Amino acid sequence: xxxTIEKLKWLLTDKYSNKRVEEEIRDKEDLLSSGISxxxxxxxxxxxxxxxxxxxxxxxxxxxxxxxxxxxxxxYGTTTGTEVPVFFPLLDNIASMLSGIKxxxxxxxxxxxxxxxxxxGGTADVGFQCLSGxxxxxxxxxxxxxxxxxxxxxxxQRSGTTPYKAWTTTTPVGEARRGxxxxxxNMPLIMAMxxxxxxxxxxxxxxxDYVSKLxxxxxxxxxxxxxxxxxxxxxxxxxxTDKTIEVAxxxxxxxxxxxWEARYGEIRFTKKIWFKKPVKEYLKAVGxxxxxxxxxxxxxxxxVDDRYRMLKSLAR
Amino acid sequence: xxxxxxxxxxxDRYIIKTGEWRYxxxxxxxxxxxxxxxxxxxxxxxxxxIEDDEYRTDYEFCKGCGICASECRADAIIMVEEVRE
Ligand code: SF4
Ligand code: SF4
Numbered sequence: 585x586x587x588t589i590e591k592l593k594w595l596l597t598d599k600y601s602n603k604r605v606e607e608e609i610r611d612k613e614d615l616l617s618s619g620i621s622x623x624x625x626x627x628x629x630x631x632x633x634x635x636x637x638x639x640x641x642x643x644x645x646x647x648x649x650x651x652x653x654x655x656x657x658x659x660y661g662t663t664t665g666t667e668v669p670v671f672f673p674l675l676d677n678i679a680s681m682l683s684g685i686k687x688x689x690x691x692x693x694x695x696x697x698x699x700x701x702x703x704x705g706g707t708a709d710v711g712f713q714c715l716s717g718x719x720x721x722x723x724x725x726x727x728x729x730x731x732x733x734x735x736x737x738x739x740x741q742r743s744g745t746t747p748y749k750a751w752t753t754t755t756p757v758g759e760a761r762r763g764x765x766x767x768x769x770n771m772p773l774i775m776a777m778x779x780x781x782x783x784x785x786x787x788x789x790x791x792x793d794y795v796s797k798l799x800x801x802x803x804x805x806x807x808x809x810x811x812x813x814x815x816x817x818x819x820x821x822x823x824x825t826d827k828t829i830e831v832a833x834x835x836x837x838x839x840x841x842x843x844w845e846a847r848y849g850e851i852r853f854t855k856k857i858w859f860k861k862p863v864k865e866y867l868k869a870v871g872x873x874x875x876x877x878x879x880x881x882x883x884x885x886x887x888v889d890d891r892y893r894m895l896k897s898l899a900r
Numbered sequence: 901x902x903x904x905x906x907x908x909x910x911x912d913r914y915i916i917k918t919g920e921w922r923y924x925x926x927x928x929x930x931x932x933x934x935x936x937x938x939x940x941x942x943x944x945x946x947x948x949x950i951e952d953d954e955y956r957t958d959y960e961f962c963k964g965c966g967i968c969a970s971e972c973r974a975d976a977i978i979m980v981e982e983v984r985e
Contacts, residue, residue: 606937610950618945618961619915625965629944656914664910791941818965826966826979829942 605792612637617665620656625825627788627815627832628652628730632701634791635728636666638798643697644685646671648678648711650703651737651817652730657701675710678702679718679808682725690724697726697802704731708744708771719778722807729771729810732817740820744769748887749880751872752820762875767887772812772844773895779849782809785841788816789832793843793854800845814841822871834866839892844899851899863888918945922964924979926957932976939968939977 615636622629628651636643645668647653657665658672673681678700686698707715707729715727734752735741742752742764749763757763776783781804786794794813801809816831818824823831835841836855840863843855863885867873876884928939933955940948940955947962948955957968969977 602938602941603936606941610937610940614946616946617913617915618947619913619918621916621918622944624921624963625967626944630942633944633946634941656916659910659914662910663912663914665914667909667913669909788942824966826970828944828965828967829971 602791605795609634609637609795613641613667615641615643615667616657620665622651622655623817623819623825625818625828626651627817627828628703628732628813629655630788630828631728631730631794631813631815632657634794635699635701635798636668638795639697639699639726639802641668642695643668643699644671644682644689645669646673646678646682646685646698646700646702648673648675648700648702648706649737650675650706650735651732652701652703654737673700675706677714678706678711679715679723679725679727682727683718683721683723686724698724700725700727702727702729703735703737704729704733704745704771705735705743707731708769715775716778719775719780719808719810722780724805724807726801726804726809727811728813730813730815731771732815732820733768734817734820736817736820745771748884749873749876751822751875757875762880763872770891772810775810775812776846776849776851778808780810781807782845782847783812783849784810784845784854785812785814785843787814787832787836787841787843789829789836790843790855797845797854816870820872822874823869827869831866831869834861834869837861838863838866838888840866840888842892842895844895851895853899917960918963919960922959922962922982924964924966925959925962925982926964926966926968926977927980928955928957929976929978930954932974934974934976936973938971938973942967942971 616633682698733746741754745768748767751763755764772785784797838861844853945961947958969979
């Protein structure tokens with residue numbers, strides 16, 4: 585009897601759904617070198633490893649300057665960190681360079697996935713104009729932004745997607761200032777409003793959801809597919825290295841980072857949260873918010889609620 | 901000559917022995933393991949593999965982050981201090 589209850593409890597956990605996706609991806613070839621020097625518990629490494637497993641060998645990868653470039657995915661000299669061709673575009677021409685590559689292959693008559701794996705700096709700040717242009721021109725590329733909410737590779741500076749009140753080295757916490765005074769860009773929604781064929785948000789805690797979105801992005805043939813991947817960073821966000829997945833899960837469960845997808849601008853939620861948690865639980869788990877007072881937490885709760893309401897009013 | 905790739909594929913893999921960074925290492929209790937695969941999909945370095953129908957860890961690249969231990973719902977993995985001669 586006790587054993588049956590134990591088993592039932594086990595079946596009901598969220599984590600059990602991992603089994604399905606695990607069976608799907610475990611035998612796929614791992615195209616990313618295991619020995620790249622990401623920090624312990626890096627979320628972006630999980631994201632890239634799974635993306636390459638799903639998209640397979642027929643992929644051309646662009647990694648702009650950022651964490652993934654710095655840790656050796658692009659490699660040095662004659663070495664590379666992946667088993668697919670990999671490029672090192674500049675921060676401000678990622679999407680335009682890939683557009684050219686895609687057009688070249690289309691002319692040759694070969695079907696390849698052209699993939700960008702760029703950080704939030706290269707996407708929301710520096711590389712934004714060329715990404716927006718490529719989206720408008722309907723260039724057929726897959727663009728994944730791994731959002732670790734700052735320029736982590738150069739020493740944790742603020743970026744356009746660093747959230748309100750978050751600590752970084754350029755938005756310090758002291759008497760005059762308490763973290764970032766501005767609200768972050770709503771980058772995935774900006775991309776959805778380009779009305780491109782496919783836009784999605786994904787989180788490394790929900791791999792099944794992420795894999796299905798990758799597959800949909802790979803099927804797009806008439807324009808740009810954009811995935812905004814929430815990728816916690818233990819070093820820059822100040823939490824212990826084993827909590828990466830837990831933090832990512834909390835962000836979804838508190839509606840801080842809702843999961844949705846959009847086809848030609850039409851939004852649909854992909855993960856329904858039945859028991860919404862207060863944002864406080866997420867903020868308490870992350871060290872970069874440890875200075876927040878109750879008042880400031882309420883302020884953030886209101887911002888999160890407002891954003892979620894706006895998203896809901898846009899969704900089907 | 902027909903050009904096949906316009907992007908280079910590296911001659912060799914870029915590899916750092918990240919296993920040397922580890923100060924704690926995951927140890928799996930095979931009796932408690934429910935074979936759910938959670939540790940396999942969440943491991944950043946891709947160090948978990950299946951052999952003889954058992955989930956095992958390859959210590960060559962495992963950095964000892966502890967994600968597998970804290971995500972395992974069956975508490976089958978514990979982190980122990982790494983001892984090196
Ligand atoms: S997460 Fe735990 S129970 Fe599941 S396969 Fe890994 S060790 Fe076994
Ligand atoms: S400790 Fe980290 S790197 Fe090592 S097997 Fe577990 S999840 Fe992978």
